[in-house]
Amino acid sequence: MKKRNRRSLWALTLTALILWVSPLAAQPLSEEETFGQSDFAIAAYPEEAVVTRHRGTFGGRAVAYTATAELMPLFDGRTGNERGRLFYVAYQAEGIKRPEVRPITFIYNGGPGSPSLWLHMGALGPKRAPVADDGLTAARPPFVATDNGESLLDLTDLVFIDPIGTGFSQTTPPGDDEAGRDFWGVWEDVQWVGEFIRLFLSRQDRWLSPVFLIGESYGGMRSCGLASHLQDIGIEPSGIVLIAPAISYGDLESDSVNDRPFIHALPTMAATAWYHGRLSSALQALPVETVAERARAFASGPYREALWQGAALTEKARAEIAQGLAELTGLPESLFLRRNLRLDIDRFAGDLLGETRRFVSLYDGRLTGHGFEYRLWEDPLMARTGTAFVTAFQGYLQQDLQYLTDWGYKLSGNEAFQSWNWLSGTENGFRGSPNTVRELELAMRRNPWLKVFVAMGQYDLVCPADSITYSLSRVDLAGGLDPMTFRTYPAGHMMYLHEESLKALKKDLAAFYGEVLNP
Numbered sequence: 001m002k003k004r005n006r007r008s009l010w011a012l013t014l015t016a017l018i019l020w021v022s023p024l025a026a027q028p029l030s031e032e033e034t035f036g037q038s039d040f041a042i043a044a045y046p047e048e049a050v051v052t053r054h055r056g057t058f059g060g061r062a063v064a065y066t067a068t069a070e071l072m073p074l075f076d077g078r079t080g081n082e083r084g085r086l087f088y089v090a091y092q093a094e095g096i097k098r099p100e101v102r103p104i105t106f107i108y109n110g111g112p113g114s115p116s117l118w119l120h121m122g123a124l125g126p127k128r129a130p131v132a133d134d135g136l137t138a139a140r141p142p143f144v145a146t147d148n149g150e151s152l153l154d155l156t157d158l159v160f161i162d163p164i165g166t167g168f169s170q171t172t173p174p175g176d177d178e179a180g181r182d183f184w185g186v187w188e189d190v191q192w193v194g195e196f197i198r199l200f201l202s203r204q205d206r207w208l209s210p211v212f213l214i215g216e217s218y219g220g221m222r223s224c225g226l227a228s229h230l231q232d233i234g235i236e237p238s239g240i241v242l243i244a245p246a247i248s249y250g251d252l253e254s255d256s257v258n259d260r261p262f263i264h265a266l267p268t269m270a271a272t273a274w275y276h277g278r279l280s281s282a283l284q285a286l287p288v289e290t291v292a293e294r295a296r297a298f299a300s301g302p303y304r305e306a307l308w309q310g311a312a313l314t315e316k317a318r319a320e321i322a323q324g325l326a327e328l329t330g331l332p333e334s335l336f337l338r339r340n341l342r343l344d345i346d347r348f349a350g351d352l353l354g355e356t357r358r359f360v361s362l363y364d365g366r367l368t369g370h371g372f373e374y375r376l377w378e379d380p381l382m383a384r385t386g387t388a389f390v391t392a393f394q395g396y397l398q399q400d401l402q403y404l405t406d407w408g409y410k411l412s413g414n415e416a417f418q419s420w421n422w423l424s425g426t427e428n429g430f431r432g433s434p435n436t437v438r439e440l441e442l443a444m445r446r447n448p449w450l451k452v453f454v455a456m457g458q459y460d461l462v463c464p465a466d467s468i469t470y471s472l473s474r475v476d477l478a479g480g481l482d483p484m485t486f487r488t489y490p491a492g493h494m495m496y497l498h499e500e501s502l503k504a505l506k507k508d509l510a511a512f513y514g515e516v517l518n519p
Contacts, residue, residue: 046070046071046403046404046405048070049068049069049070050068050069050070050401050402050403051066051067051068052066052067052400052401052402053065053066053067053094054066054067054126054400056126056147056151056153057147057149058126058148058149058150058151058152058153058154059149059150059151059154059155059506059510060149060154061154063093063153063154064093064094064095065091065092065093065094065126065153065157066091066092066094067089067090067091067126067400067401068088068089068090068091068092069087069088069089069397069401069403070087070088070090071085071086071087071168071169071170072085072086072087072088072196072199072200073085073172074086074164074192074195074196074199081172082172083171083172083179083182083183084164084169084170084171084172084179084183084192085169085170085172086161086162086163086164086169086192086196087115087162087167087168087169088159088160088161088162088196088200089120089125089159089160089401090157090158090159090160090200090204091125091126091153091157091158091159092104092157092204093153093157099205099206099209100208100209101208101209101210102156102157102209103155103156103157103209103210103211103212103238103513103517104156104157104158104159104201104206104209104210104211104212105152105156105157105158105159105211105212105213105214106159106161106197106200106211106212106213106214107119107120107124107158107159107160107161107213107214107215108160108161108162108163108193108214108215108216108219108222109215109216109217109218109219110215110216110217110218110219110220110221110222110246111166111217111218111412111413111416111417112163112184112189112218112413112416112417112420113165113166113412113413113414113415113416113417113420114166114217114218114411114412114413115162115163115166115167115169115409115410115411115413116160116161116162116167117162117167117389117390117393117409117411118216118389118494119160119214119216119243119496120160120393121145121389121392121393121396122385122389122494122496122497123148123150123243123494123496123502123505124148124151124152124158124160124214125148125151125158125160126147126148126151126153127145127146127147127148127392127396127400128145128146128147128148129143129145129385129388129389129392129393130143130144130145130146130388130392131385131388131497133498133499133500134498134499135364135366135491135492135494135495135497135498135499135501136364136366136367136384137384138383138384138388139384139388141391142391143387143388143389143391143392143395144392144395145392145393145395145396145400150502150503150505150506152506152509152513155509155510155513156212156513157206157209159200161193161196163183163189163192163193163413163416164180164183164184164192164416165180165183165184165410165413165415165416166410166411166413166416167409167410167411168405168407168409168410170407171183177415177419180415180416180419181419181421183416184415184416184419184420184421185420185421185422185423185424185425186221186225186420186421186422186424186425186434186436187225187421187424187425188421188424189222189225190222190225190226190229190436191229193222193226194226194229194230194233194235197211197226197230197235198233198235201235210238210239210516210517211230211235211236211237211238212237212238212239212240212241212513212516213226213227213237213239213240213241214240214241214243215240215241215242215243215245216243216244216245216494217243217244217245217246217462217463217493218246219242219243219245220242220243220244220245220246220247221245221246221247221425221434221435221436222436223240223241223242223245223440224240224242224245224247224436224437224439224440224443225425225436225439227240227439227440227442227443227444227450228439228440228442228443228446229439231443231446231447236447236450237443237447237450238449238450238451238516238517239450239451239452239453239512239513239516240440240450240451240452240453241452241453241454241455241509241512242452242453242454242455242468243455243495243496244455244456244457244460244462244463244468244493244494244495245454245463245468246463247435247436247437247440247468247471247472248433248434248435248437248471248474249422249433249434249435250432250433250435251264251467251470251471252264252463252467253433254342254344258433259304259307259308259342260467260470261467262303262307262341262342262343263299263300263303263304263307263466264299264464264466264467264470265345265348265461265464265466265467266295266296266298266299266303266325266328266329266466267292267293267295267296267299267464267465267466268292268365268458268459268460268461268464268465268466269295269328269329269343269345269348269461270291270292270294270295270328270329271288271291271292271295271365271458271459272348272352272360272365272366272459272461273328273329273330273331273352274286274288274291275288275365275366275459276330276352276353276360276368278329278330278352278353279291279327279328279330280327283327283328288458288490291328292458294328295328296466298324298328299466302320302321302324303321303324303325303341306318306321306341307341307342318337318341319333319337321336321341322334322336322337322341325341325343329343329348329352330352331343331348331351331352335351345362345461345462346362346374346376347374348461349361349362349365349374349461350371350372350373350374353368354372354373357370357371357372358370358371359371359372359373359374359375360374360380360461361379361380361381361461361492362374362379362461362462362493363379363381363382363460363461363462363492363493363494364380364381364457364459364460364491364492364493364494364497365459365460365461365492366459366491366492367380367381367384367492368380369383381492381493381494381497385494385497386411390409390411393409394409422434435471437471437472437474437475440452440472440475441474441475441476441477444475444477444483445477448479448483449516449519450483451483451484451485451512451515451516452472452483452484452485453484453485453487453508453509453512454468454469454472454484454485454486454487455487455489455495455505455508456468456469456486456487456488456489456495457488457489457491457492457493457494457495457501458488458489458490458491458492459490459491459492460492460493460495461492462493463493465488469486472484485508485512487504487505487508489501489504489505
């Protein structure tokens with residue numbers, strides 16, 4: 001469990017960014033400083049929803065819409081006591097003649113312990129934080145949000161959810177970690193996010209609207225769990241979008257008897273090595289997709305068989321596998337021999353360009369940082385996006401959405417992550433790696449119309465594409481994987497930071513929504 005917690009800190013997105021915009025301190029003033037007032041104002045938030053009206057052009061279509069920002073109270077169904085307040089921002093199109101046919105999409109990021117800021121301001125919302133077209137160059141201040149023509153508002157209404165312990169969302173009373181534990185767990189999280197969705201549909205009179213779910217990284221675990229849970233409470237999802245999802249931790253995190261993550265990561269390692277020109281001239285001359293496919297064939301064939309043999313592997317075979325790994329990664333054979341043919345992705349990230357004192361980002365292998373080893377807190381992608389996203393969002397929230405609060409926006413819910421109940425996500429509740437594959441399978445068996453779209457990054461070392469496809473291939477359906485659509489984009493974990501990939505993603509999602517709504 002200790003190793004799981006260590007690796008989960010980076011492996012399931014974006015809790016890595018340890019940024020906190022602290023709330024105003026409520027400190028008493030000295031008698032000389034009071035000037036007739038006794039205290040600073042206690043940090044406060046609006047008690048009522050803040051609703052504003054806007055217009056924008058999305059997908060080439062002009063849309064008038066309302067934005068609602070609110071801390072929605074959540075209540076204990078048995079006692080009626082308030083348990084927490086969940087912050088959300090909802091965008092709903094105006095002038096819809098038949099609101100019941102207008103889809104509504106609930107969106108969240110991962111962590112666990114991450115707010116929806118990344119998908120909100122990076123990909124799907126009407127405004128976007130400043131990022132370079134290539135997704136590689138750091139933005140320069142001032143960090144002003146710009147119009148996002150690739151938003152999904154032309155296709156669907158949008159609701160961005162910050163789970164309890166992230167963003168402005170708080171337990172009742174605020175800061176009560178003991179109360180937070182009722183929210184912080186695989187199944188606990190599914191139930192409370194499901195309760196929010198139920199309340200929103202009831203309060204906005206949207207029960208007849210087609211419901212979609214979009215989750216990134218750990219949001220994939222949440223979405224798959226919600227798929228069947230929402231059915232249990234009378235809500236039928238029409239479509240699920242998984243963006244660089246984590247669904248089964250056993251496919252992402254190795255241990256002494258689990259070699260699957262090493263096999264899954266090799267094609268992404270090869271693509272990253274190709275990008276940085278570390279492979280032989282013969283391999284560098286090939287398209288990156290071909291290089292990844294060769295690595296995939298080696299990983300699923302000779303490499304898998306060698307790892308399966310364990311200590312029974314002969315020295316000759318071991319040397320041959322090490323040579324093959326070296327050819328596909330640009331790293332020396334001696335490194336693989338010394339590490340028993342198993343190389344963790346953080347070690348790969350630090351060693352690939354080690355002689356130049358650079359390391360590559362786990363979130364986007366195209367990016368590099370300066371240093372002699374990979375450090376989570378110096379990941380280049382986080383450094384390029386964190387402050388820009390928070391600043392742009394805070395400015396947009398106050399100036400455009402007119403939502404004013406003294407609470408600080410919590411970008412990394414460390415309390416949630418550290419207190420997370422992983423066991424509630426295991427199949428028997430007391431052992432094994434957490435996953436929600438069976439919940440998705442159950443939902444798709446119940447509803448043969450339910451479809452899933454999966455977006456993956458070619459250079460994503462956090463949730464490698466092969467790991468994702470392997471996890472979802474465990475779903476046992478009569479029609480196989482026909483209800484699932486898989487797409488890989490030439491970027492990293494947050495592929496939407498790359499302008500070309502964002503446009504391709506929007507085009508693919510437009511086709512997906514059309515397929516679901518007009519079969």
